[in-house]
Amino acid sequence: DAKTTQPTSMDCAEGRAANLPCNHSTISGNEYVYWYRQIHSQGPQYIIHGLKNNETNEMASLIITEDRKSSTLILPHATLRDTAVYYCIVRVLDSSASKIIFGSGTRLSIRP
Amino acid sequence: KAGVTQTPRYLIKTRGQQVTLSCSPISGHRSVSWYQQTPGQGLQFLFEYFSETQRNKGNFPGRFSGRQFSNSRSEMNVSTLELGDSALYLCASSLALDGTGELFFGEGSRLTVL
Numbered sequence: 001d002a003k004t005t006q007p008t009s010m011d012c013a014e015g016r017a018a019n020l021p022c023n024h025s026t027i028s029g030n031e032y033v034y035w036y037r038q039i040h041s042q043g044p045q046y047i048i049h050g051l052k053n054n055e056t057n058e059m060a061s062l063i064i065t066e067d068r069k070s071s072t073l074i075l076p077h078a079t080l081r082d083t084a085v086y087y088c089i090v091r092v093l094d095s096s097a098s099k100i101i102f103g104s105g106t107r108l109s110i111r112p
Numbered sequence: 113k114a115g116v117t118q119t120p121r122y123l124i125k126t127r128g129q130q131v132t133l134s135c136s137p138i139s140g141h142r143s144v145s146w147y148q149q150t151p152g153q154g155l156q157f158l159f160e161y162f163s164e165t166q167r168n169k170g171n172f173p174g175r176f177s178g179r180q181f182s183n184s185r186s187e188m189n190v191s192t193l194e195l196g197d198s199a200l201y202l203c204a205s206s207l208a209l210d211g212t213g214e215l216f217f218g219e220g221s222r223l224t225v226l
Contacts, residue, residue: 036215043116043202043217044155087155100215102147102155 004088004103011109018075020106022088025069030092033064035073037084038105044087047073078110114138116218118203124224130191133221137184137205143167144186145215146178149200158201161186190223198225 005023012018024033034049048055048062050071055062061074075082085105117136125131137144145160145168157170161180178188184205190197200222204215 043204043219044215045217046214049214100145100157104154 003101004090006086006088006103006106008104009107009109011111012075012078014080014110014112015077018078018082018108018110020073020075020086020088020108021070022073023070024088024090027068027090028092031090032093033062033068033071034089034091034100035060035062036087036089036102037082037108038087039081039084044102047086078108080110080112082108083110084108116203116205116216118201118218118221120221121219122222122224124226125193126226127193127195129193130189131193131223132187132189133201133203133223135186135188135203135205135218137186137203138216141205141207141216142184143206144180144184145204145206146186146188147202147204148172149202149220150196150198155202158188193225195225198223 032049032051035047036044037047038044048057048060050062050064062071064071085107087102087105089100091100116138119134135144143162146158147155148158149155158172158176159166159178160168164180175191178186180186200220202217202220204217206215
């Protein structure tokens, strides 16, 4: 699985959009981009995933560049409850689907 | 529906002992994977089971083992515990290997080795 690079930490004002970048320059054509987040002392929580097209769900939006070498997770209206470590992961969906390689993630702090 | 359940949530062991952790996946999920999380190494993949068969294994010594039962419940065992085994052990379940790939994690079992 390709590796990802994320900033160590970021902060965002409550109510504003939080934009979390991720670089995955070695991504393969069949690898998806996934985002998970981990709130302190809890298990990671799935947020969103995509292959080529931008995706949106009730939690966030995922913007993938045309060359697929980077992506941005957007939390449209950040709240204090969005304070967490956010992991960007790339992986294929095959028999090794569950062998996720987590990087260090981005620690997002939401300030009041 | 009920989420992934891990037991026990907290436990303390001493060096040399062994420990067994349990994971009950979401009903209908057949894939169960295990991860170790430590402050220094982050989240690391241990192994993954599907239909009672180990499909993938991470780079951990043989002291770490696991199994999956016919009802998809899974256990992992760590023998001859070392201080460095102190960690949060997370279990995740998913519907199938070729599904959306979404993993559902439990709250974890926090192991302290003294």
